[in-house]
Amino acid sequence: MKCVRCLNDAATKLADAPDGSGAWEMYGCSSCNFTWRSTEEEEVINPDKRDPYFQLAGVNLDDLMVLVPVPPLRK
Amino acid sequence: MYRDLREFLNKLEQEGQLVHIHDEIMPEPDIRAIGRAATDLPNGPAVMMDNIKGYRGKRAVINVHGSWANSALMFGLSKDATLKEQFFNLVELTKRWDNNEGSVRYVDKAPCQEVVITKDINLFELIPLYRINAYDGGCYFSKASVISQDPEDPDSIDKENIGTYRLHVQGKDIIGMQALAFHDLSIHLAKVEPYNKPLPVVIALGVDPALTLMASTPIAYDKSEYKYASALNGIPQEITKAVTCNIDVPAGAEYVIEGEIIPRQRFPEGPFGEFPGSYSGVRRQVRIKVKAVTHRKDPIFENLYIGRPWTEHDNIVGLNTSVMLYKQLKETMPEVEVVNAIYQHGLTVIISTANRFGGYAKSVAFRVASTPHGINYCKNIILVDADVDPFNLVQVMWALSTRVRADKDVIVIPNTPGMPLDPSSDPPGMGSKLIIDATTPTSPDKVSREVRMLDQIPKAAAFEKIISDLQKSVAGRR
Numbered sequence: 291m292k293c294v295r296c297l298n299d300a301a302t303k304l305a306d307a308p309d310g311s312g313a314w315e316m317y318g319c320s321s322c323n324f325t326w327r328s329t330e331e332e333e334v335i336n337p338d339k340r341d342p343y344f345q346l347a348g349v350n351l352d353d354l355m356v357l358v359p360v361p362p363l364r365k
Numbered sequence: 366m367y368r369d370l371r372e373f374l375n376k377l378e379q380e381g382q383l384v385h386i387h388d389e390i391m392p393e394p395d396i397r398a399i400g401r402a403a404t405d406l407p408n409g410p411a412v413m414m415d416n417i418k419g420y421r422g423k424r425a426v427i428n429v430h431g432s433w434a435n436s437a438l439m440f441g442l443s444k445d446a447t448l449k450e451q452f453f454n455l456v457e458l459t460k461r462w463d464n465n466e467g468s469v470r471y472v473d474k475a476p477c478q479e480v481v482i483t484k485d486i487n488l489f490e491l492i493p494l495y496r497i498n499a500y501d502g503g504c505y506f507s508k509a510s511v512i513s514q515d516p517e518d519p520d521s522i523d524k525e526n527i528g529t530y531r532l533h534v535q536g537k538d539i540i541g542m543q544a545l546a547f548h549d550l551s552i553h554l555a556k557v558e559p560y561n562k563p564l565p566v567v568i569a570l571g572v573d574p575a576l577t578l579m580a581s582t583p584i585a586y587d588k589s590e591y592k593y594a595s596a597l598n599g600i601p602q603e604i605t606k607a608v609t610c611n612i613d614v615p616a617g618a619e620y621v622i623e624g625e626i627i628p629r630q631r632f633p634e635g636p637f638g639e640f641p642g643s644y645s646g647v648r649r650q651v652r653i654k655v656k657a658v659t660h661r662k663d664p665i666f667e668n669l670y671i672g673r674p675w676t677e678h679d680n681i682v683g684l685n686t687s688v689m690l691y692k693q694l695k696e697t698m699p700e701v702e703v704v705n706a707i708y709q710h711g712l713t714v715i716i717s718t719a720n721r722f723g724g725y726a727k728s729v730a731f732r733v734a735s736t737p738h739g740i741n742y743c744k745n746i747i748l749v750d751a752d753v754d755p756f757n758l759v760q761v762m763w764a765l766s767t768r769v770r771a772d773k774d775v776i777v778i779p780n781t782p783g784m785p786l787d788p789s790s791d792p793p794g795m796g797s798k799l800i801i802d803a804t805t806p807t808s809p810d811k812v813s814r815e816v817r818m819l820d821q822i823p824k825a826a827a828f829e830k831i832i833s834d835l836q837k838s839v840a841g842r843r
Contacts, residue, residue, distance in 0.1 A: 304537055305489035307419030314392075314419050316489045318503070322633050322647070323535040325503035327496075329418075330393045334499055344500045344636065346647065351633050356649045358546050360629050364559040 293319035294326060294337045296346040322346050366441050366598040369476070369617025370571045370667060373439065374411065374426065380444050382435050383411045391418050392495035396427065400497075400670025403428035404677050408444070411435060413665070420493040425666040430574060431677035436684070439574045440597075448684075448756035449703060455688045458597050467592030468601045469522060475605035475616035477569075478659045483608075486655055487537040492570075492620060493666050494534055498638035502647065505637060506532040507678075508669045510569040510580040511542070512612050513553045516562075519611050526550055527590040529580040532568060533634045538655040540568070540624070541634035543648075549586055554626055554651070563625035565610040566653055571619025571667040573598065582685045583738070591615075609657045619664040624655040640682075641709055642673040643788045674709055683707030686738065690714065693736045698729055705755035711738060712787060713745040715755035723810030727776070730800040734781070741784045747801045752821075764803040774802040 293301045300321035307313040318325040324346075332339045337347075367373040377383035386399065396414065403409040411429040430436060437446040440454055461467070488494065494504035509532055515524035526549035533541035544550045554564045572580075575597040579590040591613070595602040603616040609623045631649035639645045669677040683706070690711065691704040700719040708714070718729050726748035733739045733746060749755055749764040769775065776799070783796025790796045806812045 305487055308423075308490035309419060309421035311419055311421065318536055320536075323502060323533065323541060325535065327393060329391060330496070331499070334393070334496070341500065344644075346633075354633055354647055354649045356631050358544070358551055358554075358631075358651070360631065361555065361559045363561065363629070 291317070292337075293322060293324055294335050294340065295319065295324040295344070296322040296349065296351070297337060298322070322351055366439070366575065366600070367573045368598075368600065368603060369573050369615070370429070370619060370665065371617070373429070373574045374413070374665075376438055377411050377429070377435060380434075380438055381410070382408070382432070382438065382444060383413060385413045385415065387416055389416045389418055390414060392420070392493065394499070396425065396495045397497055397499075397670060400427040400431075400677070401672065404431040404670060404675065406432075408432045408434040417493050417495075423493040423666070424663070425493045425495075425668065426571075427668060427670060428677055429667060429669075430577065430680045431669070432680065436680050439578075448705075448707075449754055452684055452687055452691075452703060452705075452756065455684050456691065459688060459692070461596035462588075462593050465592075467589070467595035467597075469589075469591050469595065469604050469613070470601035472603045472605055472616045475603070475614075476661045477614060477616055477618040477621050478605065478608065479662045481608055481657065481659045483657045486658055488534050488540075488622070488655070488658070489537065491658055491660075495668075497668070497670060498644070498672055500644060501637050502533055502633075502635045504534045506534070506540075506568065506570060506668060507671050508570070508577060508667055510572050510576060510615070510618075511544075511550060512567045512569060512614065513550050513564060514612055515553055516556045516564065521587075522591060522613065523587045523589045525589065525591070525613060526553065526586075527569075527576070527580045529577070531637055532653075533637070535632070535634075535652070538624075540622070540653040540655065541632055541650050542626075542653055543634060543637075543650050552586065558628045561628050563628050563654075565607075565612055565623075565625045567607050567610070567612045567614050568622040568624075568653075569615050569618040569620070570622070571665055572615045573617065576602070576615060578681060578685065581681050582689070607657075608659060618661075619667060620658065620660045622655055623657040623659070624653045626651050626653055638672050639786050640671055640674065640676070640678045641712075641786050641788060643786075645786060679707060679709070682710050686711045686742075690733055690736060690738065690743075694729065694732055698732060700725065700751070701729060702751045703755050704733075706743070707756075709787075711742040712784065713747070714739075714743045715747045715749060715761055717749050717751055717753055717755045718804065719751040720804055720807040723807050725807070726802045726804040727800060730802070734778075734798050741782050743798070744781075744783065744787075744796050745799045745801075748804050750804045753803075761803075765801065768803045768805055769801060770806075776800045776802075 305316040434444040634650040702717040783790035785793035
């Protein structure tokens with residue numbers, strides 16, 4: 291399914307409410323690692339209502355800054 | 366003092382500093398609102414929640430460190446202890462570190478391993494997770510103790526590191542983590558990552574309050590946070606071995622998540638609402654693959670609300686930062702009386718000092734601005750006299766009002782190191798330092814006016830108690 295943040299088709303259900311109540315589902319994106327719960331506010335889980343500042347649609351996730359670079363490989 | 370979180374929670378409850386919310390609440394947005402509210406209340410309590418929708422039967426607690434009253438109780442002081450009293454109490458306690466007074470004790474059948482899960486791990490089912498701030502990248506652990514060992518010396522308790530690094534739960538058994546290059550965990554990782562080897566790590570949630578404090582205090586690489594916490598507590602730190610690796614874990618921790626950092630890979634993590642009150646961005650960071658989760662029976666998920674200051678984060682780092690700077694200043698400047706570095710981890714610092722001679726206070730500012738922490742953090746530096754309590758903002762404002770000559774006492778030093786999370790640091794990592802000397806000029810600094818200060822009134826202290834007791838008894842009769 292579509293991620294609400296990066297809009298890639300890389301999201302799946304991660305969990306149901308563990309008490310068996312069916313109160314909510316947890317979803318997560320394997321592309322940008324965003325997770326969300328079905329009961330959250332519209333401004334958080336609706337791609338059309340989320341603050342555009344926080345969206346990652348069209349962003350090249352491989353180009354994001356790495357604060358601690360991978361060191362050269364040694365044998 | 367406290368062997369584990371539960372002992373501290375019992376104490377908080379006895380002192381009226383722990384409340385229970387039994388009403389049903391939503392994980393989002395209610396827990397964030399509860400954390401915000403508890404920390405905004407004067408001397409706000411810890412809040413235990415036991416009816417979180419979808420997580421029936423599970424418990425979470427927030428704001429455990431989130432008031433100075435709770436902080437005082439953590440140190441065995443009265444909950445009314447002033448900040449200045451807590452500051453000097455901590456200065457005394459840290460002498461135990463210098464005397465190597467802490468110790469560890471291994472225990473069998475540790476409570477943190479009453480339940481052990483090694484397969485079908487799903488963190489979203491095991492722990493009542495929640496998103497802390499609305500635009501965070503997911504559910505975060507904001508108060509975890511992350512433990513790792515030096516791969517070249519894995520049996521050294523002294524080189525074993527415990528640090529609080531933010532943790533982004535990214536999947537059933539995967540966690541993103543921000544640990545910067547200078548953090549001790551990154552030093553451990555750097556010893557194995559070039560060889561494509563993973564680094565075992567353990568995440569402890571809900572530990573004794575002094576250990577949480579130590580996990581957020583920068584100490585030397587080869588000093589043990591376990592022993593330092595033990596020194597503060599006055600009792601040995603009880604530990605046990607993790608079930609999947611050699612790491613030592615706090616025996617009384619509520620939850621223990623064991624795993625390893627996947628070498629040579631980075632994954633998007635964030636954003637996360639940070640302590641200056643703004644979000645940090647999405648960056649590629651290390652990832653932990655979880656191999657086991659252990660926990661106490663009926664565990665309590667402890668986390669903190671972090672956001673627009675003042676929050677629980679500020680309570681945790683405030684006094685440590687102040688005491689550390691104080692000790693460094695005192696090495697060469699005995700005139701320094703008290704250091705208040707509680708504002709945003711020392712971004713603004715107020716120092717009370719006597720003036721050895723004219724202009725001395727400015728030198729104290731230079732010294733704090735060149736300590737290892739102060740270089741990046743201490744940007745707004747206010748100096749006040751020895752008779753001004755820097756924790757008493759009314760007195761500080763008085764000093765600013767009556768002891769500042771803007772033409773002589775206000776200096777801006779441009780283009781100094783800054784702190785990237787400070788939103789006014791532009792470009793990130795650069796800034797300026799501001800020195801405000803609000804001390805009384807001393808010879809040979811010239812003052813052409815004669816000023817005679819009003820005396821302090823020592824007898825007032827006794828009447829304070831009399832009047833306060835009268836006030837309480839009048840209120841009691843209503």
